[in-house]
Amino acid sequence: AQSVTQPDIHITVSEGASLELRCNYSYGATPYLFWYVQSPGQGLQLLLKYFSGDTLVQGIKGFEAEFKRSQSSFNLRKPSVHWSDAAEYFCAVGENTDKLIFGTGTRLQVFP
Amino acid sequence: NAGVMQNPRHLVRRRGQEARLRCSPMKGHSHVYWYRQLPEEGLKFMVYLQKENIIDESGMPKERFSAEFPKEGPSILRIQQVVRGDSAAYFCASSYGTGTGAEAFFGQGTRLTVV
Numbered sequence: 001a002q003s004v005t006q007p008d009i010h011i012t013v014s015e016g017a018s019l020e021l022r023c024n025y026s027y028g029a030t031p032y033l034f035w036y037v038q039s040p041g042q043g044l045q046l047l048l049k050y051f052s053g054d055t056l057v058q059g060i061k062g063f064e065a066e067f068k069r070s071q072s073s074f075n076l077r078k079p080s081v082h083w084s085d086a087a088e089y090f091c092a093v094g095e096n097t098d099k100l101i102f103g104t105g106t107r108l109q110v111f112p
Numbered sequence: 113n114a115g116v117m118q119n120p121r122h123l124v125r126r127r128g129q130e131a132r133l134r135c136s137p138m139k140g141h142s143h144v145y146w147y148r149q150l151p152e153e154g155l156k157f158m159v160y161l162q163k164e165n166i167i168d169e170s171g172m173p174k175e176r177f178s179a180e181f182p183k184e185g186p187s188i189l190r191i192q193q194v195v196r197g198d199s200a201a202y203f204c205a206s207s208y209g210t211g212t213g214a215e216a217f218f219g220q221g222t223r224l225t226v227v
Contacts, residue, residue, distance in 0.1 A: 096210045098145060098216075104152075
């Protein structure tokens with residue numbers, strides 16, 4: 001069955017620290033992969049996406065993600081977290097833009 | 113260019129009433145998707161529509177839920193005879209296509225509370 005697993009429900013980091021959010025997927029073919037961010041009471045904003053090519057993808061707000069086919073993973077990273085990064089982060093997969101399968105999300109808390 | 117507009121932002125309905133959720137896609141977008149987010153869960157796909165057509169409704173509950181995207185006007189997600197379990201955030205997204213490079217832009221959601 002197609003699924004997305006985000007094993008960390010809640011992560012707390014200090015401002016300025018590095019960040020890695022984990023995402024593993026189960027999908028029949030090589031899927032399109034996405035990371036979205038959701039601030040409280042807001043909709044989702046696309047951080048980055050992977051369709052093909054270079055497995056290290058750069059996104060907005062200083063985020064990047066690396067696609068590792070052998071591990072079925074697409075982990076999100078940021079070298080130095082800012083307080084404004086506190087939000088919920090969702091990993092998603094799909095054959096294209098429609099009918100995305102989302103993980104349950106990782107809530108990021110940032111301490112000053 | 114306004115983003116995806118959803119209204120109302122918050123909707124309270126009593127059990128048994130009808131809920132109508134509206135979604136105006138971004139200008140130039142003809143593909144609309146509805147997702148539901150239950151508390152403490154990720155988004156779950158409900159339905160994918162193009163103008164006047166339902167393309168994929170595999171995520172829609174079989175009863176009480178319906179969606180449309182008329183030639184003119186917003187897309188509507190309609191929930192009849194709401195129950196407490198329908199309380200959730202409902203998100204609409206739109207795109208100009210579904211191929212490589214297309215991006216789904218999400219609205220701010222409608223938070224439905226059934227009392």
